[in-house]
Structure formats: C-alpha cells, structure tokens
Amino acid sequence: MAWYLNFIDPGNAGGSVSIPESPPVVLQPIVYECPRCSAQFGSVQARRDHFFTAHPYRKPELLLRGQLLGNSETVIHAPVQATDWLLGSCHRVSMNGRMMAPDELFQTLAECRQGFHVLELSNQDANERFELRFCIPELVELQRLEDVFNTLFLDNELSVDDVRRFAEACKSLKTANEYLEGVCQYLYGVLAKDQRGGTQLSHVQYKERFNRALEALRHVERPLARTIRGIINFSFNSFAQAASQADAPALAAAASRFAGWAGKPAKSCVVELQEAQARLPIDHATDRVLSWMALSSKRQERELDELQQVSASPLWTAEDRAKALVLWSEWGRNCRSTDELRRMARRLLNDAIFAGYAEQVLERMNQ
Ligand SMILES: [Zn+2]
Incomplete structure (x- = not known):
C-alpha cells in the first residue's frame, strides 16, 4: 500500500520535502491457473467454469x-x-x-x-x-454331489435318515456347500409337506424350507438345482418362473398352462422331450397335479371326483387346492351341472392368482 503515499510530511518544519518516487510498479494482470492442467484464466469464475466442465470429479x-x-x-x-x-x-x-x-x-x-x-x-x-x-464351486465337487444324490434318492423312497446320510457324504465338498444346503432344504420341505419319511417338521414348515432352498440354490446353475427351483415355484403357484425350467419339460409345460389360466401367459421354453429321466423326489400333491396334466382329455373326466376331494383336503396346501379347483373347472365344464361349476369357481374368488380366472368362469355362465 505504500506507493501512493508519495509525499510525506516529515514533521512540523513547515515545508514539505519531496521524497523521490518509487519506481513505478507495473501491475501484472492476475491470472488464475487450473491446478489440474495449468490452463490460465482471467477470473475466478472462468477458472471455476473450466474446472467444472473440463475436470469432472470422478471416482474410480x-x-x-x-x-x-x-x-x-x-x-x-x-x-x-x-x-x-x-x-x-x-x-x-x-x-x-x-x-x-x-x-x-x-x-x-x-x-x-x-x-x-x-x-x-x-x-x-x-x-x-x-x-x-x-x-465359485469346483465342477468336480458339484458332480460328486449329484452322484451321491442319484445313488441315494432317484426312484427311492425319501426319509429323514437319507437326507442326513446325503449331507454327511457331501459335507467335505466345500465349494458345493450352497448346493448341498439347497438340496437338503428342498428334501426336508418335501418331507414336511407330505408328513412322511420320519420328519419332525410340521406341515406348515414346508414353506420355510422351500424358501431356504430357493435362497441357497439362487446361484447354482445345474439342471438338478434348476429343476428343484422349478418344482418349488410350481408348488408356490409362481408359474412364470416354473415355466422357464428347460430342464424339466413336463413341469414347464404344466406351469405354462396354469400361467395361461391365471391370465398371465408365460412362455414355456420349447424343449424336445428327452428320454425318460430318473425321477427326483417330489411332494405328493405336485406329483398328482403333474400326472393329471399328462392325461388325455378322455381320461380327465374320470379324475373329477378326486380333484373335488383334494380341493377340500386340509392335507393339501391352499396353492395346490387352487390348482385342483382350476383343473376341475376346466375339465368339468362340459359334463357337470352349472350349479356345481358355479360353486367350485366361487371358491377361487379369493385366490391371489386365480381370482380373475374364477370371475371369467362365472361370467361365462351368466351369459
Ligand atoms: Zn484444467
């Protein structure tokens, strides 16, 4: 600030003394430099704009x-x-x-x-x-688990002891532990749902076991794991997921038909029928529903009484009873009285999946 005080009164001497002027200071225009790329700017705002657009903050x-x-x-x-x-x-x-x-x-x-x-x-x-x-599981361990599974379960009766033996035989397959967990939970779920094979679980616990199996098998991309997921989804009336199981064509086809009846057509994967495969353990109701679905139309009428019976059975889950009601409504349409048809369809009116289907059946009868 000194340069404009060129004249200083040295005291009270009355006069004033001229102090030689300081050399003129030439002001450099102030420049603002970008700390990132050294570009120079005439104002803070210009540098700020540059910095913002030329060097956006990025996280790796x-x-x-x-x-x-x-x-x-x-x-x-x-x-x-x-x-x-x-x-x-x-x-x-x-x-x-x-x-x-x-x-x-x-x-x-x-x-x-x-x-x-x-x-x-x-x-x-x-x-x-x-x-x-x-x-990432080791392929040999996944295959080893499947070998043990085939030895113990295919075409065999299922029991709690077998599931324990399976778990014991596979526990050293460390990288397949999710797979093992999922398969065991599924099998315990089947036993609980059917109340067989020496299970201590109650009937309602099948759902929790099936959910645990779905969770554990989420990332296991093997035909057995996909088929189990398909069966569980079918059991839960999640037909879209079940319909996409290319590894189990009969299940996918059945799921796709139910999805259509539920008003949510699902694309069933077209799969050439494979040779008869050994069967993995499934619960009784799913087994019955799948065998009904495979019947010729001539034989379907003969099943109406059993369908009616299971549709009211406390041993069947609400989801499976709903499937039985739908099959009865489809197959009984041409050979049973409208009163009976109406009564059966009404029972589906509160169903989360098939309420719309029931309304349509009832509407058709009123026309
Ligand atoms: Zn810059």
Missing part, C-alpha cells in the same frame, strides 16, 4: 460385465473372464496391497475361484476400495 470405477460394482462386498458365484472386467477413471490399482497393471489384474481375477480380495483403485480425485468374495 470397477465394472463387471458392464455393471458398476458398489463398495460393499461383491460375491462372485460364477466363473468370470478377463474381458468381463473394466476399470473407469482409474490411474492406479492394487490388489491385496500389490500394485498391478490392469491386464495383470484382470487375468488374476479371471483365475480366482475362492477367497476374499481387496482392490484399491485411485485417481487424482479419490481412492475407492472394492471387496470381492469369490465363491
């Missing part, structure tokens, strides 16, 4: 098959290829504390089968941490 990103991964743990259940991975806005990456080039990282990840790994990605703005847990 990790993508698996095009999906951004979050910072919470990602569990990987199926084998991945090196080309499935992508890095975004990432200048440096380390895996478990060791710096790696992206290619090496992707190759290493493609080889992971089991275990927990921490990736740290960084750029000039941020560091991001990603946790990956690999739970």
Whole structure:
C-alpha cells in the first residue's frame, strides 16, 4: 500500500520535502491457473467454469460385465473372464496391497475361484476400495454331489435318515456347500409337506424350507438345482418362473398352462422331450397335479371326483387346492351341472392368482 503515499510530511518544519518516487510498479494482470492442467484464466469464475466442465470429479470405477460394482462386498458365484472386467477413471490399482497393471489384474481375477480380495483403485480425485468374495464351486465337487444324490434318492423312497446320510457324504465338498444346503432344504420341505419319511417338521414348515432352498440354490446353475427351483415355484403357484425350467419339460409345460389360466401367459421354453429321466423326489400333491396334466382329455373326466376331494383336503396346501379347483373347472365344464361349476369357481374368488380366472368362469355362465 505504500506507493501512493508519495509525499510525506516529515514533521512540523513547515515545508514539505519531496521524497523521490518509487519506481513505478507495473501491475501484472492476475491470472488464475487450473491446478489440474495449468490452463490460465482471467477470473475466478472462468477458472471455476473450466474446472467444472473440463475436470469432472470422478471416482474410480470397477465394472463387471458392464455393471458398476458398489463398495460393499461383491460375491462372485460364477466363473468370470478377463474381458468381463473394466476399470473407469482409474490411474492406479492394487490388489491385496500389490500394485498391478490392469491386464495383470484382470487375468488374476479371471483365475480366482475362492477367497476374499481387496482392490484399491485411485485417481487424482479419490481412492475407492472394492471387496470381492469369490465363491465359485469346483465342477468336480458339484458332480460328486449329484452322484451321491442319484445313488441315494432317484426312484427311492425319501426319509429323514437319507437326507442326513446325503449331507454327511457331501459335507467335505466345500465349494458345493450352497448346493448341498439347497438340496437338503428342498428334501426336508418335501418331507414336511407330505408328513412322511420320519420328519419332525410340521406341515406348515414346508414353506420355510422351500424358501431356504430357493435362497441357497439362487446361484447354482445345474439342471438338478434348476429343476428343484422349478418344482418349488410350481408348488408356490409362481408359474412364470416354473415355466422357464428347460430342464424339466413336463413341469414347464404344466406351469405354462396354469400361467395361461391365471391370465398371465408365460412362455414355456420349447424343449424336445428327452428320454425318460430318473425321477427326483417330489411332494405328493405336485406329483398328482403333474400326472393329471399328462392325461388325455378322455381320461380327465374320470379324475373329477378326486380333484373335488383334494380341493377340500386340509392335507393339501391352499396353492395346490387352487390348482385342483382350476383343473376341475376346466375339465368339468362340459359334463357337470352349472350349479356345481358355479360353486367350485366361487371358491377361487379369493385366490391371489386365480381370482380373475374364477370371475371369467362365472361370467361365462351368466351369459
Ligand atoms: Zn484444467
């Protein structure tokens, strides 16, 4: 601030002394430099605008098959290829504390089968941490589990002791533990639903066991696991899911017909009929419904009495009773009295899946 005080009164001497002027100060225009790319700007606002548009803040990103991964743990259940991975806005990456080039990282990840790994990605703005847990089962272990399953259960009566023996025989197959859990829960569910095979579970507990099986088998992509999921979904009247089970064509076809009756047509996967497969244990009601569905139309009429009977049986679940009512309504339409038909259809009016179907049946009769 000194330069404009060129004249200073040195005291009270009456006069004034001229102090030589300081050399003129040439003011440089103030420049504002971008801290990122050194571009220069004449105003704070110009630099701010530049910085905002030219250097958007980006966090480093990790993508698996095009999906951004979050910072919470990602569990990987199926084998991945090196080309499935992508890095975004990432200048440096380390895996478990060791710096790696992206290619090496992707190759290493493609080889992971089991275990927990921490990736740290960084750029000039941020560091991001990603946790990956690999739970990719070994094929030989999955196959071994299926061998034991076939030996114990196919075409055999099912009992609690068999399920225990199965669990015991497969417990060393560490990478197949979800598969094992899912299959066991399914089998316990079948026993509970049918109240057979020495089960201690009550009838209502079948649902919880089936749900646990669905949860455990969620990521298991094997024909047996898919078929079990299909049976459970069929049992729960989730027909769309059951109709997509290419591994069990009869089940898929039946589910697809029920989906149509429920007013939600599901595309059944077209599958060439395979050779007769050994049968895996299923609950009695599903077994009955599937065999009814396979009958020729001539023989369907003969089943009406049994359908009527099970549709009122407390041993059948609400979902299975609803399926029996629908079959009765379809097959009894041309040979039973309208009174009877009306009475049966009314029983479906409160059903979550088939209420619309029942309304249509009743409407048709009033026309
Ligand atoms: Zn810049």
